Amino acid sequence: MTEPPVRAPIGPLADGEWHRLHPASPLLRGGLVFLAVLGFVIANLRERLVEVFVLLFAPGSEPPGSTEFGGDWGEDPITGIVTHGLVGWALLGLAVLIVLVVLGFWFAWRMHTFRVTDEALEVRSGILFRSHRSARLDRIQGINIARPVFARLFGAAKLDVSVAGQSGNVDLSYLGSAQADRLRSDLLRLASGARRHEAVASDGVDGVGAADAAGAAQVEPGAPSVAGRASALVGRRVDEFLAPELDPDLAPPESVVRLPLPRAIASAILGGSMIWLVAIIVIIVIALSTGTLWMLFTFIPAAIGVVSYLWSRITGSLRYSIAGTRDGVRIGSGLLSTANQTIPPGRVHAIEASQWLLWRAFGWWTVRVNVAGQSVTQAGDAARRTLVLPVGTADDVRRVIGLLTPDAFDELVPLLDAGLAGTGPATGFTSAPRRAAWIRPLSWRRIGIAVEGGAAVLRSGWLLRRLVVVPLARMQSVAVAAGPVRRGLRLESVRIHTVAGPIAPEVPALDRADATAAFATIAADAVDRALRDRSDRWGVEHAS
Numbered sequence: 001m002t003e004p005p006v007r008a009p010i011g012p013l014a015d016g017e018w019h020r021l022h023p024a025s026p027l028l029r030g031g032l033v034f035l036a037v038l039g040f041v042i043a044n045l046r047e048r049l050v051e052v053f054v055l056l057f058a059p060g061s062e063p064p065g066s067t068e069f070g071g072d073w074g075e076d077p078i079t080g081i082v083t084h085g086l087v088g089w090a091l092l093g094l095a096v097l098i099v100l101v102v103l104g105f106w107f108a109w110r111m112h113t114f115r116v117t118d119e120a121l122e123v124r125s126g127i128l129f130r131s132h133r134s135a136r137l138d139r140i141q142g143i144n145i146a147r148p149v150f151a152r153l154f155g156a157a158k159l160d161v162s163v164a165g166q167s168g169n170v171d172l173s174y175l176g177s178a179q180a181d182r183l184r185s186d187l188l189r190l191a192s193g194a195r196r197h198e199a200v201a202s203d204g205v206d207g208v209g210a211a212d213a214a215g216a217a218q219v220e221p222g223a224p225s226v227a228g229r230a231s232a233l234v235g236r237r238v239d240e241f242l243a244p245e246l247d248p249d250l251a252p253p254e255s256v257v258r259l260p261l262p263r264a265i266a267s268a269i270l271g272g273s274m275i276w277l278v279a280i281i282v283i284i285v286i287a288l289s290t291g292t293l294w295m296l297f298t299f300i301p302a303a304i305g306v307v308s309y310l311w312s313r314i315t316g317s318l319r320y321s322i323a324g325t326r327d328g329v330r331i332g333s334g335l336l337s338t339a340n341q342t343i344p345p346g347r348v349h350a351i352e353a354s355q356w357l358l359w360r361a362f363g364w365w366t367v368r369v370n371v372a373g374q375s376v377t378q379a380g381d382a383a384r385r386t387l388v389l390p391v392g393t394a395d396d397v398r399r400v401i402g403l404l405t406p407d408a409f410d411e412l413v414p415l416l417d418a419g420l421a422g423t424g425p426a427t428g429f430t431s432a433p434r435r436a437a438w439i440r441p442l443s444w445r446r447i448g449i450a451v452e453g454g455a456a457v458l459r460s461g462w463l464l465r466r467l468v469v470v471p472l473a474r475m476q477s478v479a480v481a482a483g484p485v486r487r488g489l490r491l492e493s494v495r496i497h498t499v500a501g502p503i504a505p506e507v508p509a510l511d512r513a514d515a516t517a518a519f520a521t522i523a524a525d526a527v528d529r530a531l532r533d534r535s536d537r538w539g540v541e542h543a544s
Contacts, residue, residue: 013179014116014186018124021112022174024154026105029173114172116183118190121161121170135163135170137191138536141373143184144341144385147177147334155236159183162385164372164499188327188344193537256323257389257396257403263364264317267391268310270358277306317390324403331388341385346535347371348404349474349498350505353397353420355465365397365420366390369404370501386502394420401469407535411453412469419448419459419467428452429459430518435489436509449494449507451521454529456496458507468505470496472526473533480515494518 013019022028104127112125120134142162151157156174163169175183268274280303287295320333325342332340350370359365367389389400398416402409418427429448436444443462450457451472458468475496482492492515496505510518 013175013183014190016115016117018113018115021109021114021172022154022156022176023109024151024156025112025174026102026109028148028151028154028156029105116187116190121187123170123172133170135161137187138193139164140187140191140344141347141371142328142341142343142385143187144339145180145184146339147337149336152177152336152338157181161187162371162373169373184342185327188342191344192327256321257392257399259317259320259390259392261318263391264314264320266362267359267364268313270356270362271310271313272356273306273310273313277303277310280306313390316384320390322388322400322403324406329388329403343369343371343388343404344536345406346474346533346537348471350471350496350501350503351401351404351469352503352505353401353467354461357463359391360465363393364391365394367392367397367400368502370498370503372499405455405469405471408453408455408471412455412457415450415452415457416467416469419450419457429457430510430514432507432509433491433511436491438489439485439491440509444509447507447509449510449518451518451525454525456505456522458496458505460506460508468503470498470505471529472522473529473535474498475522475526475530478519478522478526480519482512492516494522496522 107127108125111127111130112123114121114123116122118137120136122132122134124130124132140161141164144160144162146158146160147156148158151174154174155177157177157180158174159172159180161170161172172180172183280299283299284296284303287293287299315335316333318333318335319338320331322329322331324330328342328344328347330340330342332338348369348371352368353365354368355365366387368386369388371386388404389396392400397420398413401412401416405412415428418429429450432440432444432447434444436447440447443460446459446461446465448459454472456470456472456475458466458470460466475498477497479495479497480492481495486492486509489509490512491509492512494507494510494515498505507515507518
């Protein structure tokens with residue numbers, strides 16, 4: 001019997017008791033917005049405020065109510081407040097408003113609690129309208145930790161737990177940075193099916209990073225002064241900023257895939273978005289030269305949007321890494337604001353490696369996945385989480401697929417080598433017949449399907465080459481279809497249905513007999529693999 005890996009006991013935030021978030025959460029979640037709005041208002045009214053108060057209190061100035069300000073409210077409320085002698089009341093009202101906002105944030109923080117049991121992560125929140133959410137640990141599809149640059153100054157991080165189902169994610173904003181990492185480890189450990197450790201770690205400080213709590217616990221009589229402790233705190237923050245996104249102790253160096261910055265920049269320049277940007281710039285130049293200025297209102301915002309997308313793509317690739325850990329695949333990126341996600345074993349429903357035409361000369365590919373709870377229609381961070389390799393070589397693609405499908409990788413290697421290379425029929429694949437050129441004139445030679453190692457491998461595409469791997473244990477269904485044209489050509493398409501995501505596994509054209517045989521093989525193998533699959537309870541497997 002294989003001995004399970006030795007793990008630390010469950011951390012203080014996963015002890016089954018209710019805990020609060022980081023004390024700076026009110027400021028990080030809403031306080032910054034309030035301060036920004038207040039600063040914007042003051043900045044825009046500063047000249048008027050200076051003018052009114054200088055004229056009011058300067059020697060020889062006329063008293064309120066004089067013709068200097070007008071006898072009524074005038075053109076703006078500031079003038080009216082001064083002329084009617086309501087400055088004190090206005091300041092008092094502003095102070096009351098600020099106090100109410102601060103109290104609101106404080107009460108929201110006090111009422112926002114969470115706990116981790118053996119079966120679920122529960123969150124209670126709300127002041128007037130209370131809510132109580134419970135997310136089952138065995139339905140966790142991924143755990144993401146984001147560290148915005150401002151939150152890092154406070155040693156805080158945002159933890160987002162992705163759960164199967166629409167709008168099922170659980171957000172903990174914010175926790176101490178070290179405690180967010182520890183809580184993620186505890187959640188994944190409990191989700192793996194492993195039993196809770198009998199020994200529970202000693203109590204920590206709610207919402208404060210473990211490193212900060214440890215530093216505070218060491219303060220004894222005769223300890224360093226306040227200035228010394230502040231210096232130590234600054235030192236810890238600097239160390240956190242300079243620390244690598246992926247802890248070297250979590251994964252062996254040979255399993256880590258990294259993305260060089262020059263490749264990230266070059267791939268963005270050669271991407272399809274750059275073609276759109278060039279086209280938009282040409283249209284803007286034509287509009288300026290012909291005097292059709294109304295076109296600028298449409299295409300200048302479009303150009304700004306494309307540039308923003310390219311910039312976010314490049315910055316999102318900084319310090320990128322993907323590696324296999326004992327609790328799943330860890331993907332991290334970012335320089336000042338960082339983010340990383342962990343996809344546990346048994347959660348990936350489909351993998352697609354695609355190659356854009358302009359990338360072909362460099363041998364670059366990108367890899368996406370379908371994971372329950374992450375839809376292609378979602379915007380922002382949720383959609384970007386389906387991108388596990390922004391750009392990489394064929395060797396990088398093999399290593400990433402090996403991390404995502406460790407049990408079947410050895411059997412898939414020959415198919416991956418054949419599927420990534422060339423345009424002609426590949427060894428091990430059932431390919432499309434020549435008559436498929438009537439409906440796929442450019443890509444019919446690349447069309448093919450193979451079933452091996454409990455996975456279906458599909459290849460297709462010419463302008464955008466695709467290689468899709470579908471673990472059959474997590475397949476939803478399989479279907480064959482043929483319209484009038486395909487029936488006339490004795491062709492059928494094979495479609496494998498998975499959870500919603502950016503990947504739609506399909507072979508657009510196969511011989512009718514080959515499509516029927518593939519359908520039968522996939523359907524039978526999927527049932528057998530689903531009955532034997534235990535990858536979603538990896539902790540139990542390690543213990544057995």
